[in-house]
Amino acid sequence: MFGIIRPCRHRLSERLQASWMAHLCGLCLALRDDHGQLARTATNYDGLIISVLVEAQAAAGHTAAGAGRRTAGPCPLRGMRTASVARGEGARLAAAVSLALASVKIRDHVEDQDGMFARRPVAAGARAVTRRWDRKSSGSASVVGFDTSVLLDAAARQGELERELPAGGSVLLVTEPTETATAAAFAHTAVLAGRPGNEAPLAEAGRLFGRLAHLLDAAEDQEADAASGAWNPLDATGTDRAEAERLCRDAVHGIRLTLRDVELTDRALVHILLAHETERAVERVFGRPGHAACRVGHEPGATPGSHPEHGHAQHGHPDQGTTGSNPYQTPPRHDPGQAPPQGPGAPVPPWVPQGPGFTPPGAPPPNRRNLLAGCAAWALMGCTCQLLCCEHNHPFSGERREGFCARNECCDCGNCCDSCQCCGENAQCCNDCGCCDGCDCGCDC
Template identity: 25%
Template sequence: MFGYVRPFKGELLVKEYDAYKGVYCQLCRAIGDHYGALARLALSYDCTFYALLALNQKNASVRAEKKRCTCNLMKKCTYVCPANGDGYSEACFHKAAALCVIMTVHKLRDNIEDESFFKGLAARLLCGLSGRAMKKASADYPFMAEAVQRMMDAQHAAEHAERVSIDACSAPTAELLETLCQELGETEADKAVLGQLGYFLGRWVYIMDAADDLPEDLRKKNFNPFVEKLGLSAYLGGDLPQEQRDAADRECNAVLNGSLARMRPAVNLLPEGEFTGIIENILNLGLPEMQREILFLHIKEKKHGRSV
């Protein structure tokens, strides 16, 4: 995933922020426990959100536990752990940990394809070192590995089609998150709500990444669906003039707002649980704030979730 799905800290209650950090830290520990210490590099905000959504769906039994940080023994962390060996909450963290590994390895493979041999050396090394973790994660959750592979194949086809469109390019990511979120529901009603949430969140994530990367993709002549949509081919290999940059930012923002609007009815139908406030903060406030930072404040450094 891309690291865009994160809370707006300024509007979180103190207890909510502590709970979010606790889930984040427990996910880090779960990744290490299941897939090895190196796999912790795959930790992201996006998969933390997935863990929160899974835990909240059945109001999983969890407790706070203060222990040494798994990455920095000089630091103490408060972990949100499964309470009394609760199998469902343990499965939520395991599933989110597997998603971290699978998505990260596929992202590394994608980077290897896009970069030259020497620029892609780091990705090749990490991809090679992640082989065992990827194999184990795929065996633990085959449906997840298959869904991600389908997404990557469909993404490649959409981006190399004769006619490129935002809808076609964003659909594979949207359908992946739809599948992953639907799997968390038990009833048909739950699956419908989670599916709509996942679909439009996935669409938003892909479009946000494309909008964020647009100036760099233009300079490097890389693929970006907004180049054709906004008629920016003349600027390939260079920088956008300020007037065109502002117009592009406004257009990208409008497209993103469309996905947010379609997502909100599903957000309102999510079950009430211990993490509802955090989830609503992320979807209703965190995503719009990310748009503001990237498109209007031009904060280019992506927040990939290494610390909170």
């Protein structure tokens, strides 16, 4: 289960990337240690913000002495490498909250009879899992002084609000239970870190984060819900997407302002996740204001590789125009009476994609394995971590592919050079993927 916070490794400095992975692995291992192997499926990106907040508020000597880290053993998802991972009360609180929220999510799927949950045996098994996870999360949360009944009560109240919502009611009435639950979780991080002065601002930041998460989820699922006839808060309250976007952007701005009142020992990662990645989450759902044509070739009538406000190629030399070696150039038009050169011996035009994963022009496609042989090859490569860690031949098509760990699926030109607005530190653009290193200054821009 992934959340709205999805930081790309090209937007984080090396230190912040290591810290992010430490909290992600720490959450996964805390779920395993406290609740069993199945509970690791509840790992989610938004939940580990709890662990990040606890560590960011800890005393300076706590992290420096290594009390918040431990060395974990090899893991296939890390390429069978060891790693330093987060531990302690922050990771346990994040695990308890993630498990409780996963239980609520599964229960919602069962009640709505979504997909396979419409089958009685699957629904019965899912209900048993949710009851077990409710007990487990409550027990582990009580160890760190948190009461998960706040989360479960909010989930129960959510269903009542949806059923009793008056026609034309405010969408903020629907988001209130989510806001209350996240506010309680965020505020308790201040209790664990011994920072009572941070409780109020963190509760406000959590409330806005809960509102943002609920609205973005509703906006993302709006079309699918309309097609399936499922209940959607935006449609039920008559809230258009422009108003939903305004509420989301207001929530992001409110989070930024609230974080200024939070006393943190190290605010760099918190600032990246809650101030910048929340904004990118809004852009991912609603688009980037004033940058509708940022992606190459996505604007009707726009020349691929050029920006609508400039007459030169964005990723090439200014004098390059639309010819030469620019990979985003427009293919030249051929004379109607003359066919373009074809065949194995014909020159490869510069606009034809080449390299690993692409079949050369005129060459037959690679031999494909049948289903049985492909599954056997896939299982072998998965068990030996070839699919995760290194460049490999696709088990079915035979095409050359990068490992899952090396792929950068979250990059797009919409985030090109969007670095820290204050200092621009580490803002090194990569023309290949359009992303840049995130700022590691921890400023309050």
